[in-house]
Amino acid sequence: MNAKKYLIKYFLCLAAFFFSLSGFAQSNSAANYPIRPIKVIIGFTAGGPTDIIARVLAKEMTLNLGQPVIVENIAGANSMIATNAALNAAPDGYTLFCASLHFNVNPILKKNVYKPLQDFVAIEQVANLPMVMVTSPESPYKTVNDVVQAAKARPGVINYAISGNGSSGHLTAEMFAEEAHLQMTGIPYKGNGPALMDVMAGRVDFMFYPIVGVPELAKNNRIRVLATGTKARSPDFPGVPTMNEAGFKGFEDTAPWVGYFAPKGTPESVVKRLNAAITKALANPEVITSIKNLGAEPVGGSSAEFQAFLKADVARWTKIVKAANIKDE
Numbered sequence: 001m002n003a004k005k006y007l008i009k010y011f012l013c014l015a016a017f018f019f020s021l022s023g024f025a026q027s028n029s030a031a032n033y034p035i036r037p038i039k040v041i042i043g044f045t046a047g048g049p050t051d052i053i054a055r056v057l058a059k060e061m062t063l064n065l066g067q068p069v070i071v072e073n074i075a076g077a078n079s080m081i082a083t084n085a086a087l088n089a090a091p092d093g094y095t096l097f098c099a100s101l102h103f104n105v106n107p108i109l110k111k112n113v114y115k116p117l118q119d120f121v122a123i124e125q126v127a128n129l130p131m132v133m134v135t136s137p138e139s140p141y142k143t144v145n146d147v148v149q150a151a152k153a154r155p156g157v158i159n160y161a162i163s164g165n166g167s168s169g170h171l172t173a174e175m176f177a178e179e180a181h182l183q184m185t186g187i188p189y190k191g192n193g194p195a196l197m198d199v200m201a202g203r204v205d206f207m208f209y210p211i212v213g214v215p216e217l218a219k220n221n222r223i224r225v226l227a228t229g230t231k232a233r234s235p236d237f238p239g240v241p242t243m244n245e246a247g248f249k250g251f252e253d254t255a256p257w258v259g260y261f262a263p264k265g266t267p268e269s270v271v272k273r274l275n276a277a278i279t280k281a282l283a284n285p286e287v288i289t290s291i292k293n294l295g296a297e298p299v300g301g302s303s304a305e306f307q308a309f310l311k312a313d314v315a316r317w318t319k320i321v322k323a324a325n326i327k328d329e
Helices: 003-031 049-065 076-088 100-108 144-153 166-182 192-200 214-219 268-282 284-294 303-324
Strands: 037-043 068-073 095-099 120-128 131-135 159-162 187-188 207-210 224-228 257-263
Touching: 003 214, 003 268, 037 049, 037 076, 049 120, 049 257, 049 284, 068 076, 076 100, 095 100, 095 159, 095 214, 100 131, 100 303, 120 268, 120 303, 131 144, 131 166, 131 192, 131 257, 144 224, 159 166, 159 192, 159 207, 166 187, 192 207, 207 214, 214 224, 257 268, 257 303, 268 284, 268 303
Parallel strands: 037 068, 037 095, 159 187
Antiparallel strands: 095 257, 120 257, 131 207, 131 224
16 A cells, blocks of 8 residues: 555544544533533513513523523524524523424515424423403494404405504414404504504404403403404303304414424434423422413423424414515514
């Protein structure tokens, strides 16, 4: 063997040796996970439902994992900034992403962005925030059917508040219009707060709103709940029918969800460790109470179950976005 061939063989063997060491180190690191603090990125400002749920879970996950779990808010661009930060993080389990509905909707509306089912690993779905159909307490509409009949009698005249393009309220209203074969007018707002204020004041006919805070408003007669997007009647509104009872199926699936993700390539053993820690947290009665106090419903489950849910969620909203011809702003 001449010197040139010998050197080539030597360096190939050396490269293979160091590669095996690297693989061993990575495997060993995953086996000992976690050995340092874990960061959870959120694409919304502090104080919102997703943020509160993530912070409640972070406290329990810290105890379950033996390392600090720290929440970092990176708001802006319908959570796209936070999503990209999580997408580009090292796939080692030390940067997680706590996301909601925008995670699936953004790629439907925008071109050349991430692929939710391919670029991330689903860890666990932790909660749902059911939608409720609300109107002013002084509104002439007492039932969902009242809205349907008014919209059919005056096509394009009945309006609804939109808290943002592609938001849960926007998509749910479009789903309602599609199923009831209605022509209505969407009124855009910058956020749920301003939208709800105008609905309560009677300046807009109705809207679909995440349940957070609505029970207290209804109790004080500041808002009227026409129906809930829940499988069974909500204990917060025992006299209010579900959308299914009102004749519209599948609206329990419109609930904005909250779930945890990791970048693609995160070791399976790490994903399982995180899933176990989150599942244990969701079994804590105090955590369950905190989530339910928001009006949310704890979920839980395996990584595979969450992945299957996400696939169905993407298909559902893709259909609605195309049918309603919703465009990116």
